[in-house]
Amino acid sequence: MDSLLQFLFSGLTVGAVYALVALGFTIIYNASDVVNFAQGEFVMLGGMITVFAHEAGIPLPLAALLAVVLTAAIGVALNKLAIEPARGAPVVSIIIITIGASIFIRGASQLIFDKQLHRLPSFSGDAPIRIGGATILPQSLWVIGGALIVFVALWLFFTRTLTGKAVLATANNRLAAQLVGINTRAIMTLSFALSAAIGALAGVLATPITLVSYDVGVALALKGFAAAMLGGMGNPKGALVGGLLLGLFEALTAGYLSSQYKEAVAFIVILAVLFAMPQGLFGAKSTERV
Amino acid sequence: MLTSKWVQLAVLAVLIAALPLLFPSGYYYRIGALIFVNALAVTGLVILVGWAGQISLGHAGFAGIGAYACALAPEHLGLHPVVAIVLGMVISAGLAALIGKPILRLKGYYLGVATLGFGILVTMVLTNERIWTGGPDGMSVAKLGLRELLRDMGVRVSGGVFWYWACGIVLLIGAWLALNLYNSATGRALRALHGSEVAASTIGIDVPRLKLQAFVISAVYASVAGSLLALQNGFITPDVAGFMHSIEIVTMAVLGGVGSVVGAILGAVILTLLPQVLTVFAEYEQLVLGAVMILVMIFLPRGLLPSIAARLKRKP
Numbered sequence: 001m002d003s004l005l006q007f008l009f010s011g012l013t014v015g016a017v018y019a020l021v022a023l024g025f026t027i028i029y030n031a032s033d034v035v036n037f038a039q040g041e042f043v044m045l046g047g048m049i050t051v052f053a054h055e056a057g058i059p060l061p062l063a064a065l066l067a068v069v070l071t072a073a074i075g076v077a078l079n080k081l082a083i084e085p086a087r088g089a090p091v092v093s094i095i096i097i098t099i100g101a102s103i104f105i106r107g108a109s110q111l112i113f114d115k116q117l118h119r120l121p122s123f124s125g126d127a128p129i130r131i132g133g134a135t136i137l138p139q140s141l142w143v144i145g146g147a148l149i150v151f152v153a154l155w156l157f158f159t160r161t162l163t164g165k166a167v168l169a170t171a172n173n174r175l176a177a178q179l180v181g182i183n184t185r186a187i188m189t190l191s192f193a194l195s196a197a198i199g200a201l202a203g204v205l206a207t208p209i210t211l212v213s214y215d216v217g218v219a220l221a222l223k224g225f226a227a228a229m230l231g232g233m234g235n236p237k238g239a240l241v242g243g244l245l246l247g248l249f250e251a252l253t254a255g256y257l258s259s260q261y262k263e264a265v266a267f268i269v270i271l272a273v274l275f276a277m278p279q280g281l282f283g284a285k286s287t288e289r290v
Numbered sequence: 291m292l293t294s295k296w297v298q299l300a301v302l303a304v305l306i307a308a309l310p311l312l313f314p315s316g317y318y319y320r321i322g323a324l325i326f327v328n329a330l331a332v333t334g335l336v337i338l339v340g341w342a343g344q345i346s347l348g349h350a351g352f353a354g355i356g357a358y359a360c361a362l363a364p365e366h367l368g369l370h371p372v373v374a375i376v377l378g379m380v381i382s383a384g385l386a387a388l389i390g391k392p393i394l395r396l397k398g399y400y401l402g403v404a405t406l407g408f409g410i411l412v413t414m415v416l417t418n419e420r421i422w423t424g425g426p427d428g429m430s431v432a433k434l435g436l437r438e439l440l441r442d443m444g445v446r447v448s449g450g451v452f453w454y455w456a457c458g459i460v461l462l463i464g465a466w467l468a469l470n471l472y473n474s475a476t477g478r479a480l481r482a483l484h485g486s487e488v489a490a491s492t493i494g495i496d497v498p499r500l501k502l503q504a505f506v507i508s509a510v511y512a513s514v515a516g517s518l519l520a521l522q523n524g525f526i527t528p529d530v531a532g533f534m535h536s537i538e539i540v541t542m543a544v545l546g547g548v549g550s551v552v553g554a555i556l557g558a559v560i561l562t563l564l565p566q567v568l569t570v571f572a573e574y575e576q577l578v579l580g581a582v583m584i585l586v587m588i589f590l591p592r593g594l595l596p597s598i599a600a601r602l603k604r605k606p
Contacts, residue, residue: 106576264411271392271404
């Protein structure tokens with residue numbers, strides 16, 4: 001029982017990171033129908049910029065803020081320079097563009113930063129907290145709490161603010177949104193900034209536990225993409241649930257079956273879910289218009 | 291279209307035959323062989339992505355199966371490498387048929403993540419089953435034996451030259467088969483379902499069956515490419531099945547022009563040569579590769595060959 005609780009804690013921690021990446025995917029997908037495979041690089045940038053800013057003597061909270069802002073700016077640049085000019089290109093071309101962007105960002109980080117593994121000090125110490133026979137690191141609570149806060153904030157943003165509703169309108173029908181006077185290009189820019197900032201935040205929160213190097217982005221992008229798909233692409237609730245579930249599957253597999261195959265089980269579960277529910281857990285049914 | 295097919299094949303054959311005249315050293319034969327291997331896998335993707343309009347982000351998984359069939363079967367089953375290539379083809383085709391049936395119902399990004407999952411599962415098995423595959427360090431591959439056969443017949447060729455011609459011939463056969471398919475009833479049906487699956491099914495095309503056929507055929511192409519790669523290198527690691535390799539071959543196909551075999555081969559030429567040229571600036575390799583991928587997709591969204599062809603047509 002204790003070990004089960006322990007696995008659940010570690011699963012939730014990892015799952016919260018996946019959920020944040022998946023939320024980033026969701027926001028951009030909703031605004032532009034683009035799956036941004038460079039999403040994992042935002043997480044990497046968040047971690048790397050914080051580490052280097054912190055080493056340069058900037059206090060940790062300020063360094064983290066700097067990382068989030070800079071990454072958001074990079075997200076906007078990605079939209080303006082690579083996504084917007086290719087508007088209307090087929091899915092395969094968009095996939096190649098965003099993967100090209102992720103390779104580009106990785107190549108640039110390798111030059112600007114370095115190829116070493118880096119870590120950040122934990123925000124509230126390293127003394128594990130005992131809960132019912134299992135332990136959890138304070139940093140894990142930061143990660144899980146961060147994911148929940150981001151989710152609630154996004155939910156408030158999308159349902160309570162005019163800008164948020166404009167994003168939803170754009171996601172629903174771009175042309176109709178334009179007709180009622182929504183600046184859909186600005187919405188797209190906003191989505192990339194928001195998505196990159198969330199990715200960077202995930203990087204800042206997770207780096208004390210998972211460490212960061214220039215090449216952590218690919219794996220995170222794949223997991224986040226899978227989590228978003230599991231939940232149903234374009235659905236923030238699906239992204240949160242999909243991310244947490246994926247983390248839990250991995251932790252339970254690693255704990256009870258085989259740590260080597262923990263990622264395999266995650267993908268097998270996703271394949272199984274997609275077979276049964278081709279639109280993911282929370283995805284809306286869609287039919288092809290003739 | 292009949293002449294066009296033979297023209298394309300003739301141009302390809304002449305290029306393969308004539309290129310060695312320009313090679314200053316044996317090293318270029320190896321690059322040539324590598325280009326042909328990549329082009330073969332990419333030709334398979336032209337059928338799946340270009341004609342049938344389906345996405346695969348996990349085709350390197352089939353290349354991995356072909357490669358490890360050639361590495362494992364001769365060692366453990368005592369099979370001749372040529373038989374091992376066929377075994378890899380059969381396993382790839384079988385697996386493709388098995389997983390293709392459920393996942394080809396998915397569309398767009400969902401199909402992307404399903405195929406990606408398949409590729410990752412293959413990589414993971416190859417990486418983790420150390421006893422069989424040597425794990426991430428890879429394993430050596432037995433020799434094909436044909437070169438030794440040629441030597442006994444009195445023909446002496448170096449490894450690079452042998453593989454250049456062997457891969458070139460296999461690529462020609464692969465391109466010939468693909469072009470035949472393009473002009474067949476099946477090929478037309480595939481292109482019809484790419485246009486609209488609903489419209490295709492209303493005129494009596496068995497859409498799921500055709501998609502599955504395209505998936506299986508392209509898997510076999512990837513498998514043979516993987517086998518040839520393993521045999522000519524004499525060594526193989528799980529990277530051959532990895533996500534980045536899957537992306538590489540999709541990018542080659544789209545870069546050159548995913549609708550045509552010749553375009554796809556052009557894409558393979560460029561993306562295989564690029565890292566060779568960039569070895570001088572190893573530091574900037576990823577930077578340049580990423581930028582090339584983005585720029586081509588923005589400025590030549592239909593790929594190099596169709597865009598160039600369209601430009602030529604516009605000018606009288």
